[in-house]
Structure formats: structure tokens, C-alpha cells
Amino acid sequence: MEPEQAASTETESGIDLLVIVLDTNPSQHIVRQNPQNLTQILEAVIAFGNAHLMQKAQNKLAVISCAHHATNFLYPQPRRQVELRQIDGQYEAFSLVEKTVKQQLGSILMNAPRLGSPCESLLAGSMAMALCYISRLQRNVAAGVKMHSRILVLTGSNECSSQYMTFMNVFFTAQKLGITIDTCALDKTLSLLQQGCDITTGQFLKVTQLDGLLQYLLWVFLPAPQMRHKLVLPPPPKVDYRASCFCHRELIDIGYVCSVCLSVFCKYSPICTTCHTIFKTPGPLPVKGKKKKKDKQM
Amino acid sequence: MAMADTKSGRYASAGSSNSVVPLVQGPANLECKDFQEYLRTRQTAETLEKLYNYPPICLAVFRELPELARQFIIRILFVDQPVPQAVVTSWGAQRFAKEQTEATSCLSDLNVWRVTAIPGGLSAWELSPTFKKSVRQVLLGGGKPWPMTNTLEKDSKPRDIAFLDSYAMSRWRCVLHYMVGTGNRNGTDAEAISPDAVRILLHANLMKRDERDGITITRQGFQFLLLDTRAQVWHFMLQYLDTCEERGVSLPECLSMLFQLSFSTLGRDYSSEGMNSQMLSFLQHLREFGLVFQRKRKEGRFYPTRLALNVTSKEAATTMTVSDEEAMQDSGYIVVETNYRVYAYTDSPLQVAVLGLFTELLYRFPNLVVGVLTRDSVRQALRGGITAEQIVSYLQQYAHPNMKLVESAIQSKSCLPPTVVDQIKLWEMERNRFTYTEGVVYNQFLSQNDFVTLRDYAQSIHVLVWQNERTRTMVVQKHGHDDVKRYWKKYSKGGG
Numbered sequence: 119m120e121p122e123q124a125a126s127t128e129t130e131s132g133i134d135l136l137v138i139v140l141d142t143n144p145s146q147h148i149v150r151q152n153p154q155n156l157t158q159i160l161e162a163v164i165a166f167g168n169a170h171l172m173q174k175a176q177n178k179l180a181v182i183s184c185a186h187h188a189t190n191f192l193y194p195q196p197r198r199q200v201e202l203r204q205i206d207g208q209y210e211a212f213s214l215v216e217k218t219v220k221q222q223l224g225s226i227l228m229n230a231p232r233l234g235s236p237c238e239s240l241l242a243g244s245m246a247m248a249l250c251y252i253s254r255l256q257r258n259v260a261a262g263v264k265m266h267s268r269i270l271v272l273t274g275s276n277e278c279s280s281q282y283m284t285f286m287n288v289f290f291t292a293q294k295l296g297i298t299i300d301t302c303a304l305d306k307t308l309s310l311l312q313q314g315c316d317i318t319t320g321q322f323l324k325v326t327q328l329d330g331l332l333q334y335l336l337w338v339f340l341p342a343p344q345m346r347h348k349l350v351l352p353p354p355p356k357v358d359y360r361a362s363c364f365c366h367r368e369l370i371d372i373g374y375v376c377s378v379c380l381s382v383f384c385k386y387s388p389i390c391t392t393c394h395t396i397f398k399t400p401g402p403l404p405v406k407g408k409k410k411k412k413d414k415q416m
Numbered sequence: 417m418a419m420a421d422t423k424s425g426r427y428a429s430a431g432s433s434n435s436v437v438p439l440v441q442g443p444a445n446l447e448c449k450d451f452q453e454y455l456r457t458r459q460t461a462e463t464l465e466k467l468y469n470y471p472p473i474c475l476a477v478f479r480e481l482p483e484l485a486r487q488f489i490i491r492i493l494f495v496d497q498p499v500p501q502a503v504v505t506s507w508g509a510q511r512f513a514k515e516q517t518e519a520t521s522c523l524s525d526l527n528v529w530r531v532t533a534i535p536g537g538l539s540a541w542e543l544s545p546t547f548k549k550s551v552r553q554v555l556l557g558g559g560k561p562w563p564m565t566n567t568l569e570k571d572s573k574p575r576d577i578a579f580l581d582s583y584a585m586s587r588w589r590c591v592l593h594y595m596v597g598t599g600n601r602n603g604t605d606a607e608a609i610s611p612d613a614v615r616i617l618l619h620a621n622l623m624k625r626d627e628r629d630g631i632t633i634t635r636q637g638f639q640f641l642l643l644d645t646r647a648q649v650w651h652f653m654l655q656y657l658d659t660c661e662e663r664g665v666s667l668p669e670c671l672s673m674l675f676q677l678s679f680s681t682l683g684r685d686y687s688s689e690g691m692n693s694q695m696l697s698f699l700q701h702l703r704e705f706g707l708v709f710q711r712k713r714k715e716g717r718f719y720p721t722r723l724a725l726n727v728t729s730k731e732a733a734t735t736m737t738v739s740d741e742e743a744m745q746d747s748g749y750i751v752v753e754t755n756y757r758v759y760a761y762t763d764s765p766l767q768v769a770v771l772g773l774f775t776e777l778l779y780r781f782p783n784l785v786v787g788v789l790t791r792d793s794v795r796q797a798l799r800g801g802i803t804a805e806q807i808v809s810y811l812q813q814y815a816h817p818n819m820k821l822v823e824s825a826i827q828s829k830s831c832l833p834p835t836v837v838d839q840i841k842l843w844e845m846e847r848n849r850f851t852y853t854e855g856v857v858y859n860q861f862l863s864q865n866d867f868v869t870l871r872d873y874a875q876s877i878h879v880l881v882w883q884n885e886r887t888r889t890m891v892v893q894k895h896g897h898d899d900v901k902r903y904w905k906k907y908s909k910g911g912g
Contacts, residue, residue, distance in 0.1 A: 168555055169490055175479060207471055207559030209679060216557075336490050345483055348512040 132264035134342050135178045135255060136170045137248040138163060140192070141273035142183045142223065145236035147305050148274040148328070155328055159304070162332040163272060164219055167193075168212040169340055180251055181219055183226060184244035184273075186237035191251075192222040239275045241311075242284035245299070249291055256295075267297045268320070270339055271311060274304035282310065282362040289314040298343040302335065304328070309358040309369070316357045319343065323352060364392060446639035448651055452480045456525055463667075464527045465546055470672035472562065472679055474550035477526065484508065485519035489528065489543070493551060498532050498540035562676055563695075564686045575719055577683045580709055584721035587706025588649070589766065592641060595623060595633050596769045610704055620655035635801050641770050642806045644813045650727050652705070665694045673698060677707065677724040685717050751816045754833040756789040761816065773797050774807050789836065794843045804844035808837050854894040855881050861888040866908075873903050 140163055148155045167179045181192040195218050204210050252267040259265045269292070292299050292314070300320040301311040307324055315322040323338050325331055341349055360369045363384035374383045379393040389396050449457070455464065455477065467473045478486065488507065492499050508516040520541075523529050528547050534540045553559035594609045595617065614631065617623040622637040640648060653674060660667045673695060680686060688699055688710075699718065702708045707724040710717070749767070751759040758775050760767065763783050771777070774797035775787035797807060811832055819831045830837060861867040867888045874880040879896025883889065892900050 165556060172475070172478065172555060173486055204561050204565040206557035207553045207561055208557030209471075209475060209554045210565075210681060211679070212555065213557065333491075333494060336494075340490060341487055342483075345487075348484060348509050348515065349487065350507055350509055 132266055133176050133178060133259065134170070134174065135180070135252060135265060135267040136167070137180045137182060137251060137267070137269045138167060139182050139184055139241070139244045139248055139269060139271045139273075141185075141239050141241065141271075141275050142227070143186050143237070143239040143275060144227075144230075145186065145233065146239075146274035147276075150236075158328055159272065159274075159331065160220070160223065162335060164216050165332055166335040166340070167215055167219075168209075169336060171211060171215070172209075173340075173342075178255070179215065180248070181215075182244050182248055182251075183223055184239050184241055185226070185230060186233060186239055187231060188226075189240060189244040189247050190222065190226050192219045192226075194218070195222065238280070239273065240281070241271065241273060241275065242281040242288055245269060245271065245288045246284065246291075249288060249295070249297065252297060253295065266342060266344060267295075268300060268343055269297060270300045270302065272302045272304065273308070273311075276306055276308075280367045282367060283364075285310050285314065289317050292318050300339050302339065304331075309360070310362075312355065312357050313359060316354065321346075321351060322355065446636040446643075446651075448643070448647060449654065450480065451476060451650075452522070452526070454654055461527045465544065467668050467671065468527075468544060468546040468550055470668060470675075471550040471554045471559070472672050472675035473668070474547055475554045475679060476675045477528070477547075478551060481526075481528075482515075482519045482522055484512075484515055485523050485528075488519065488523070489551070492529075492541070492543060493548065493555075498534050498542035500534065500538045500540045501531070502538070504541055563690060564673075564676065564688060571685050571717065574685070575683075575709060577722075580683065580719055580721045583709050584706040584723045585645075587704065588645065588723060589764075591617075591652075591705060592648075593766050595637055595641065596766050610701075612701060613704060616652065616656050616659060619659055620652070622655075638770075638773055638800065639802055639806060641766075642773075642802060642810045644809070645723070646727070649705070649707070649723050653727065656701070665698065669695060670698055674702075674724075674727065677702070677720045678727045680720045680725070682720065682722060682725060685719050688716050688718060748814055748816045748819070750811055750814045751819060752789075752811055752832050752836055754835055756836060756839075758787045758789060758811075760785045760787070767814075770810070773800070773802065789840070791843055794840055795847070798844055798847055804840045807840055808832065853881055855891040856894060856897045857889065857891050858900070859887070859889040864888070869907060870900065870904055873907075874900050 140159070142156065144150070144156075163181070167181060171177050171179050180194060183190050183192050193215055204213060208216075248269045252269075256265055256267070289299065297318065298320045299311075299314050299318045301308065301315050301322045303311070303322070303324045312322045314320070320343070321338050323334065325334050338351055341351075358369075360371060361373075361382045362369050363373055364381045365383050365385060365387070368384060370382070370384050374386055375381070376383070376390040376393065376395060378395045379390060381390055381392040383391075388399065455467075459467070468477075478489065481489070488504060491507070492504075504520070505516070524531075527544055529541045529543050531539050532542045549559075591609055591613060594613075614623075617637075618625070618631070620636075621634055622640050623631050624634050626632045640651065643651065657667060657670060657674075660670050688696065691699065699708065699710070700713065702724070703710050703718070705723070706721060709719040709721055749761045750771075751761075753759075758771065760771055761784055762768065768777070768780075768785050771785065771787060774789070774794055776790050776793040777785060777787040779786040794804075794807065798804070808830075812830055815831045822831065858870065861870070864885075867885070867890070871880065871883050871885075871890050874890065874892050874896065877896060877899060879893040879900065881891040881893055883891070
């Protein structure tokens with residue numbers, strides 16, 4: 119019992135950093151359906167972020183917006199501090215989060231280039247940026263202080279297998295740094311992100327009703343990863359671990375793997391496009407083998 | 417022979433209990449309560465409810481709750497009906513049932529939630545409506561603004577954080593200097609503290625009046641000096657709040673203001689407009705202790721200092737980021753070597769006096785004091801009621817920045833040499849070689865048989881502490897005394 123208690127006091131005293139990656143791409147299905155949805159999601163995210171800050175005085179929060187053309191920090195904005203006085207009884211630090219996020223997002227959406235056809239969001243890039251931010255803060259932490267970091271991705275975008283490589287790099291980096299990745303899918307089940315959550319022991323949740331979004335967030339994603347085993351949370355879904363091929367970005371069950379760099383291809387090619395290794399033509403070998411087998415049988 | 421039983425009175429309850437008591441209870445030590453304990457011991461359900469009308473207090477209470485309890489609160493914060501107890505229980509994992517019980521009982525103790533009956537004969541938890549309303553307001557807004565947040569025109573001479581830090585520390589040191597009596601000797605007026613502050617020190621037992629009607633520091637006072645600044649401020653403020661009601665000042669208002677300060681932003685100015693006279697005098701006291709900075713008494717503008725921020729949180733102090741650390745740079749001045757030598761780069765009589773509590777001072781230079789930790793010096797401190805933990809944490813807290821850069825310091829949690837830490841703890845442990853058990857002595861048995869029977873019985877029910885066959889003496893734990901006595905009566909009746 120005692121080591122457990124010691125561990126719990128340790129988590130109590132450390133810093134918890136939560137980085138929220140919010141998909142603000144206007145071509146998301148749910149946003150196109152009803153632009154009001156984005157506002158609703160934003161309100162829920164802000165309330166959730168504040169609930170995280172409310173847990174402990176030393177907790178930290180960052181919000182990153184991810185669109186089809188750029189990734190921006192919504193909070194914190196150390197350079198452009200919003201001058202504000204409390205007006206409605208909300209804790210000052212919380213109002214600061216709310217005001218900053220809304221203001222930043224507003225200006226980003228206004229300045230975004232018009233897009234003709236729906237584009238996919240640069241989720242993997244945003245997550246990589248979150249990782250960079252986390253590692254920078256980690257370096258500034260005083261000696262002897264533990265910092266636990268995690269990333270929460272909120273997205274209504276579709277699967278984006280074109281970013282497969284970046285995603286995998288992000289997942290394994292996160293795993294190595296001990297950063298948990300949680301995902302809240304608002305529209306479709308995302309098998310890639312599901313893999314990422316599984317690798318980093320995070321939670322994956324698909325929310326079907328936007329009305330209860332905040333409650334879902336508070337239930338599943340608010341508890342720090344170190345204390346999740348003390349709570350009953352939704353069981354992990356069956357994860358689809360299929361890889362996507364490097365040539366057409368499609369998910370495949372069986373494919374060719376480069377023996378040098380482990381790149382996956384759905385069709386045979388004589389030169390690996392990733393590491394430029396030249397393979398011998400596989401043509402005659404299987405034929406020979408077949409013949410031998412036949413010979414033996416005869 | 418049968419008669420002899422009664423005559424000799426087998427058991428002589430040599431009241432070992434009486435003689436042991438003073439040994440077990442050491443002289444009263446400094447008792448530091450955290451906020452949760454304070455609320456539990458000092459407040460009743462009704463007064464708690466009154467406190468929950470103030471959103472800052474609710475936020476502070478919320479952060480003091482156990483981790484699991486905080487999750488429960490958040491989950492039912494936006495639920496308007498009572499939630500059945502069975503449902504709440506199902507949220508926690510079975511393996512941690514004990515922790516969950518602790519969390520639920522803590523919430524009930526603090527009157528944050530209470531049991532209500534819901535249709536269907538089930539009992540349910542319902543958040544205290546005032547608490548719920550206040551926490552929601554803190555989180556989402558939608559209420560009246562907190563006092564002191566009135567907009568002010570821009571300060572023509574805004575104070576930066578470095579200034580506020582040095583101001584706060586110098587004010588707080590005044591109080592500490594007064595305690596060790598170094599303030600008075602210098603004789604400057606700036607060093608004196610107000611009668612109110614003295615009253616609080618006396619009330620808190622940190623100082624006492626001596627025979628010549630002077631004021632001297634007590635044992636608790638010395639222990640107080642060994643605490644880190646944050647803990648000192650918190651303890652001091654709790655004592656201050658204790659005297660609040662005597663002075664006819666409303667406790668909830670003071671507490672609310674204290675927490676509001678603790679949740680404010682460093683380096684920003686706040687307005688004292690609209691405060692009543694009691695709160696204004698409270699503000700003046702805070703100003704004296706260095707929790708707020710105010711240029712002039714009548715000015716409607718003040719700056720909270722680092723002392724006031726996060727007063728309840730023990731951990732926040734240790735988790736400051738690098739930039740904050742630089743601001744508090746002056747705090748580290750002690751170097752401890754593996755040969756038990758202690759070098760303190762200081763000229764402050766206060767720091768030397770504190771160091772002298774547990775080290776043998778060898779040399780003193782204008783900016784450096786050299787001492788050595790010896791068994792005798794540490795034992796003297798331990799006898800004075802200071803614990804090894806306090807000594808170690810003091811040395812650690814004021815460790816010179818260079819101590820923290822040693823490789824072993826970066827890898828382990830403490831920057832002190834492990835040998836020294838262990839030795840200090842061992843010196844403490846060697847004082848605790850006795851464990852005291854209250855017991856009853858049985859002697860003057862008439863026959864060896866009687867003795868053996870009774871001893872074996874006592875052994876079989878695991879209450880025997882000690883026995884000696886030759887002198888036919890045995891000691892039985894106090895709670896087992898009744899059992900053994902009963903057995904003896906039965907035995908002597910039947911056997912004799």
C-alpha cells in the first residue's frame with residue numbers, strides 16, 4: 119500500500135500539462151452541416167481546459183488550432199497578453215483562457231485563405247508542434263520537479279492516411295517521451311489515431327452527440343493518465359493495426375516491406391522510394407521454388 | 417492453599433500507565449494544519465455553508481480535495497438531479513475502494529455533498545447548492561464580479577515583479593527578525609512590528625511573555641522558523657484568522673479575501689474600492705506582513721505579492737518554473753558538504769540564529785558562517801522538539817544554487833549529500849529506541865503452576881508483553897487485562 123501512496127503524492131505534486139489540439143478546419147463534415155457546431159465545440163473545449171486548470175494550482179494548459187493551411191497557438195499568448203478585468207465572477211485565469219482562445223481563433227478564421235474544395239487538416243503536423251512545445255517546457259522545469267504531459271486531439275476530420283509517416287513518427291516519439299495521446303473523434307472512427315492512443319496508453323472516444331460533449335470530455339479525458347486506473351473508463355476498442363502503403367496511402371492487409379528501411383508498399387517496385395535500395399527482381403525465385411516442390415511431390 | 421489465592425491478590429496493577437504518560441507525550445510541538453484540516457476541525461456544517469457563498473473559498477476547497485473527490489465533483493457539477501450512491505461507487509475501480517471511501521467521506525465531512533433520498537428508496541448524493549453554484553461561477557462565470565476587481569486607470573508608476581518580491585520578503589523578514597529578537601536590538605523603527613502582529617505571535621504560542629514582562633520566542637517559535645516561507649505565511653494567517661472573530665471581523669469575508677489574493681495575478685494592481693472598514697484594516701495588516709504592496713495607506717490600489725499567491729498549496733512552491741526561481745534567487749545560501757561541514761553565505765542574524773539551532777558554529781566572517789553538524793548539536797535540536805525532517809527540509813530549502821547543479825543532485829530528489837541526510841535521520845532514530853506499551857503487572861504468584869497457566873493463557877490470546885519465570889512476574893497489555901483477570905478468577909475458583 120505504501121509505495122502506492124507515495125506514488126500518488128508524487129503525482130499530486132507534479133505539474134500536469136495538457137495540450138489540446140483542436141481541429142478548426144471549416145471543411146469538417148460537422149462544421150459544414152451546421153457552422154454553429156464549431157462554436158459549441160469551442161465552448162466545451164474552453165470549459166474543459168479550465169476544468170483542467172482548476173484541478174491544481176500548478177497545472178498548465180495549451181490550446182493549438184489545426185486547420186488545412188496552418189497550425190496556430192490559441193493559448194498561451196505570452197506576447198499579446200489580453201488586458202482584462204474580471205467581470206462576471208469567473209476566476210481571472212479562466213477568463214484569460216477564454217478571451218485569448220476566442221480572440222485568437224477569430225482572427226485566424228478571418229484571415230484564413232478561402233478554399234475551393236474540402237482539404238484535410240494538418241493534424242499530424244499540429245501534434246508534432248504540440249510535442250515540441252511539451253519538450254521545450256520540459257527543459258525549463260526546475261530540477262526535482264516532475265512534469266506529466268499529454269495531448270488531447272479533438273477532430274471531426276476524416277482519416278488522413280497521406281500523413282501516415284508523420285503520424286507514426288509522432289506516436290513513437292510520444293511513446294518514447296512518455297506522453298499520453300488522447301483522441302476525441304467527433305465524426306468518424308479514425309483508425310490511425312486509434313493506433314496512436316493505443317501505443318501511448320491514451321483513451322480513444324467517438325462522440326456521436328455534440329450536446330453532451332463537455333460531459334464526455336470531463337468524464338473520459340479530465341483524469342490524469344496516472345490516476346485513470348483508479349476510475350472506470352470506457353474499455354479500449356479493438357484497434358485496427360493495418361499500415362498504409364507508402365505508394366498510394368491506402369490501408370493494406372498484406373504488402374511488400376523494404377528489407378532495409380521497413381517501408382510498406384502495396385505493389386512491388388524494384389527501387390525502394392524511401393531509402394533507394396535496389397532489389398533484385400523477384401521473378402524467377404518463386405517459380406523455381408514451385409518447381410522443386412512439384413519435383414519432390416512427384 | 418486455596419485461601420492463599422485471595423490473600424496474595426495475584427495481580428497487582430502497578431499502574432505503569434500513569435508513570436508512562438509524560439514519557440510518551442513530548443512537549444507540545446508546532447502543529448501545522450493544511451486548509452482541509454482547518455476546515456474540518458474549526459468549522460461546523462452551517463459555517464461551512466456560509467463560507468461556500470464565496471467563490472474564491474470554494475475554489476480553494478476544491479483544490480484541497482483528494483484527487484478522486486475532485487473527479488467526482490466535476491462529474492456531477494453539471495448534473496441537476498441527485499446522483500444515486502451506487503452510480504457514484506461504480507465510477508471508481510474496485511481495487512481502489514478504500515481510496516474511494518476516503519474521498520466520499522472527505523466530501524461529506526466538508527459538507528460539499530450530502531445524502532438525500534430519491535424516489536425508489538435509494539440514497540443519493542447531492543452537491544451542496546451553494547457550493548455547486550459558486551464552483552460553476554468560478555469555472556464559467558455568470559455571476560457578480562469579485563470585489564477588488566474594479567477597473568483602475570493605468571498606474572503611472574507600475575511596480576514590477578522583482579520589486580514586489582524584494583518588498584514582500586523584507587516585510588516578512590521583519591516579523592521573523594522580531595521573533596528572534598534581532599529587530600529590537602537594532603533599534604530602528606522600521607524593524608518594529610505592530611501590536612496586532614505581536615498579539616498574533618503570542619496567540620499562536622510562537623512567542624510568550626517571560627517573567628520580566630519581555631517577550632521571548634518559544635520552542636514552537638523555533639520550529640516555525642524552520643518551516644519554508646509559504647508554510648510560515650499559511651500558519652501565521654491561520655492564527656490571524658483565529659483572532660478574527662474576537663476582534664469582531666467576519667471570518668468568511670477575511671478568508672474569501674485571502675483566497676482571492678491567492679488567486680490573483682502577480683504584478684497586476686487591484687482596487688480596494690468598495691471594501692468596508694474591516695476589510696480595509698485587514699488589508700493594512702496584510703500590507704504589514706508583506707502579502708500586499710500599497711504605496712500609501714489611503715491609496716485605492718494595491719499589488720498582491722508572491723507571499724499571498726497560492727497560500728494553501730504546499731507543492732506550488734517547489735514547482736516554480738525557472739523564471740520564477742530566479743526571482744527568489746537570494747533564498748539559497750547554505751552549502752553542506754559530505755564531511756558535515758555547513759557553509760552559510762549570510763550576514764543575517766536571523767539566519768545565523770536558526771542555523772545555530774542544529775549546528776555547532778565554528779567561524780564567523782562578514783559574509784560567511786561556518787558550522788559543523790555534530791551528533792551533539794543535532795541531538796540538542798531534537799531534544800528541543802525539532803524533528804530531523806525539519807532540519808533536512810530547512811537545509812534543502814535554502815541550499816545554495818550551486819548545490820543543485822551537482823550531478824548527484826540532479827539525479828536524486830535531494831541536493832544534500834545522502835550521508836548527511838541519513839545520519840541526521842539516524843541520530844533522530846537512536847532517540848526512539850523505546851516503544852511504550854501500556855500494561856499491567858502480575859506478580860506474587862504462590863505456585864509455579866499458577867504462574868505458568870496464566871502466562872500460557874495470556875500468550876495464547878497474544879496479550880503477553882513480558883514475563884520472568886524465576887521471579888514469577890508477567891506484564892500483560894492493558895486491553896488484555898480484563899480477559900486475563902476473568903480467566904484467573906475462573907481458574908482459581910475451579911482449580912483451587
